[in-house]
Amino acid sequence: MGPVLLIEPDGIFYVGLKPADVPELVEETLVKGRVVERLTYEEPTTHACISYCRDIPFYNKQERIVLRHCGMVNPGSVEEYIAVGGYQALGKVLGTMTPEEVIEEVKKSGLRGRGGAGFSTGRKWESAREAEGEIKYVLTNGDEGDPNCFMDRALMEADPQSILEGMIIGAYAVGAHQGFVYIPFEHTGAVRSMRTAIEQAREFGLLGEDILGSGFSFDVELRMGAHSFVGGESTALMHAVEGKVSEPRPKHVHTTEKGLWGRPSCLNNVKTWNMVPEIINRGAEWFAGIGTESSTGTQVFSLAGKVNNVGLAEVPMGTTVRELVFDVGGGVPKEREFKAIQIGGPSGGFLPADLLDMPMDYETLAEAGSMMGTGGVVVLDDRTCVVDTARYFVDFLRDESCGKCTSCREGIRRILEILTRITEGKGELSDLDVLERLGRVVHAVSLCGLGKTASNPVLSTLRYFRDEYVAHIVDHKCPAGVCKALIEYYIDEDKCTGCGLCRLKCPEEAISGEKKEPHVIDPELCIRCGVCHDVCRFDAVGVR
Amino acid sequence: MSASKAEQYRADVLVSCVHDREPGLMPALEEEVRRRGLEERSGSSMLAVEVFVPWGRCS
Numbered sequence: 001m002g003p004v005l006l007i008e009p010d011g012i013f014y015v016g017l018k019p020a021d022v023p024e025l026v027e028e029t030l031v032k033g034r035v036v037e038r039l040t041y042e043e044p045t046t047h048a049c050i051s052y053c054r055d056i057p058f059y060n061k062q063e064r065i066v067l068r069h070c071g072m073v074n075p076g077s078v079e080e081y082i083a084v085g086g087y088q089a090l091g092k093v094l095g096t097m098t099p100e101e102v103i104e105e106v107k108k109s110g111l112r113g114r115g116g117a118g119f120s121t122g123r124k125w126e127s128a129r130e131a132e133g134e135i136k137y138v139l140t141n142g143d144e145g146d147p148n149c150f151m152d153r154a155l156m157e158a159d160p161q162s163i164l165e166g167m168i169i170g171a172y173a174v175g176a177h178q179g180f181v182y183i184p185f186e187h188t189g190a191v192r193s194m195r196t197a198i199e200q201a202r203e204f205g206l207l208g209e210d211i212l213g214s215g216f217s218f219d220v221e222l223r224m225g226a227h228s229f230v231g232g233e234s235t236a237l238m239h240a241v242e243g244k245v246s247e248p249r250p251k252h253v254h255t256t257e258k259g260l261w262g263r264p265s266c267l268n269n270v271k272t273w274n275m276v277p278e279i280i281n282r283g284a285e286w287f288a289g290i291g292t293e294s295s296t297g298t299q300v301f302s303l304a305g306k307v308n309n310v311g312l313a314e315v316p317m318g319t320t321v322r323e324l325v326f327d328v329g330g331g332v333p334k335e336r337e338f339k340a341i342q343i344g345g346p347s348g349g350f351l352p353a354d355l356l357d358m359p360m361d362y363e364t365l366a367e368a369g370s371m372m373g374t375g376g377v378v379v380l381d382d383r384t385c386v387v388d389t390a391r392y393f394v395d396f397l398r399d400e401s402c403g404k405c406t407s408c409r410e411g412i413r414r415i416l417e418i419l420t421r422i423t424e425g426k427g428e429l430s431d432l433d434v435l436e437r438l439g440r441v442v443h444a445v446s447l448c449g450l451g452k453t454a455s456n457p458v459l460s461t462l463r464y465f466r467d468e469y470v471a472h473i474v475d476h477k478c479p480a481g482v483c484k485a486l487i488e489y490y491i492d493e494d495k496c497t498g499c500g501l502c503r504l505k506c507p508e509e510a511i512s513g514e515k516k517e518p519h520v521i522d523p524e525l526c527i528r529c530g531v532c533h534d535v536c537r538f539d540a541v542g543v544r
Numbered sequence: 545m546s547a548s549k550a551e552q553y554r555a556d557v558l559v560s561c562v563h564d565r566e567p568g569l570m571p572a573l574e575e576e577v578r579r580r581g582l583e584e585r586s587g588s589s590m591l592a593v594e595v596f597v598p599w600g601r602c603s
Contacts, residue, residue, distance in 0.1 A: 003566045005573075008558040019572040026576045030557060030593055071560050 110296035115269030131264035166273030184227035291317030344373025349460030408451030
């Protein structure tokens with residue numbers, strides 16, 4: 001869709017803009033108040049032109065709590081944040097509530113951590129408050145490591161003050177006077193935005209000594225480190241803040257009791273902190289009324305893959321997969337068939353089309369073999385091979401495993417080897433049992449969330465798409481036509497016009513034929529790169 | 545934020561480019577708005593237009 005432009009107060013929405021469109025846009029819309037129809041959003045299924053943001057399903061099906069200020073408030077201006085009600089919640093907390101009352105309110109809201117584990121935020125705060133120790137810390141986990149996810153990064157870039165406000169409220173509740181925001185170096189926009197926000201909050205007396213004259217003091221430091229998937233695990237992140245190698249440790253003693261430098265520490269994801277001011281302002285009952293009984297509020301999903309509308313979408317917990325993919329996401333492009341959805345990031349499980357009407361909440365997703373995770377979503381269409389996709393994500397997890405646990409380090413590697421064999425047509429049926437056993441062991445024995453969830457991609461695809469594994473092993477076929485060792489490209493002579501484009505583009509000179517005559521592919525020379533398939537304008541190149 | 549809130553503390557018209565991924569787009573827009581005298585309220589203009597890139601710009 002992008003670059004998109006929103007013109008308020010009317011809510012006119014333009015997409016796919018280029019500098020050359022500017023004179024017409026200014027003349028027609030800003031001066032004459034008319035909509036330039038050719039720049040409006042075209043609905044992918046009905047092809048209707050939609051002029052206003054509020055009429056676009058991608059936006060009007062959303063309920064924006066976390067993303068409430070994104071695109072509306074200048075992240076570089078604390079004044080703008082204050083102008084839209086920012087820091088009112090902090091004023092209320094410091095002026096009228098005890099720490100216990102704050103914790104009770106957050107508990108009543110049912111808020112669960114949005115970093116992936118989904119633990120009760122109020123109970124975590126209570127545990128940190130009750131932990132013994134004079135010095136306590138609060139931390140923000142900004143180490144978003146999932147590929148194709150950018151919820152946390154976007155939020156830190158667009159609305160950093162809301163995260164800080166949530167942190168200050170949390171610090172007051174647990175009794176901390178020092179906080180840390182951890183962000184990977186590579187997320188330069190988020191680093192810049194959070195740094196500015198911290199400096200401005202200090203200038204305005206919202207951080208530092210005697211905040212708002214309440215007697216409560218609290219300050220925040222920004223810490224940066226190298227980006228990694230496992231670095232977002234709570235103990236690994238605390239190690240990184242301490243300047244150590246970012247590896248998880250056993251959590252038989254919770255970090256709320258012994259966390260950063262052995263002190264009671266309360267770590268929350270950026271989205272969790274961001275929700276806290278809204279809960280204080282609008283009340284726990286309001287928040288608890290959104291979503292389901294056990295999963296309250298909203299979730300921000302990062303929509304990616306074979307879906308028309310990619311991007312961040314915030315919907316109430318309990319929204320069905322169908323609503324997310326087809327109503328918000330606009331369905332599968334090119335009228336292909338929906339095949340599966342992976343929810344929860346790279347270690348999330350794959351769910352089939354049979355479960356399209358399943359509500360997405362923590363418990364239901366876990367029962368189905370997937371997970372909420374941080375909200376990463378990848379949609380697969382009928383031309384995606386689930387075995388190959390599972391192999392892809394297991395390969396990512398193998399790369400990101402810190403290697404501390406044998407089960408994770410070696411187990412994921414063995415799973416990857418077997419999956420690779422299957423995609424190369426060298427698998428055996430007994431491999432499927434081995435995969436299941438290995439997956440269960442890696443889940444049961446590994447120390448941290450990465451290892452415990454790493455086998456989800458393979459276990460869930462075995463559960464729902466076993467036939468596809470069997471087709472690779474027994475029939476030596478890839479039903480989706482993806483696995484190179486198991487496919488063959490051919491040219492349909494009835495469709496081929498002999499234009500010669502495929503012959504010109506083929507990097508191996510594997511295609512021959514006279515001009516205006518049907519061409520042929522030499523299977524011995526073909527490396528199955530698929531270029532001929534992609535460039536053919538007559539749909540004459542097929543896969544078998 | 546509702547449109548009415550935008551009017552309260554910002555300009556009459558807020559042009560917000562959420563993703564500035566087209567080099568030259570926002571500078572061109574800012575220049576055009578300036579050239580036409582739309583950026584500030586004045587006797588000759590009923591509008592005050594503010595061009596805004598909340599999530600960072602590439603150009």
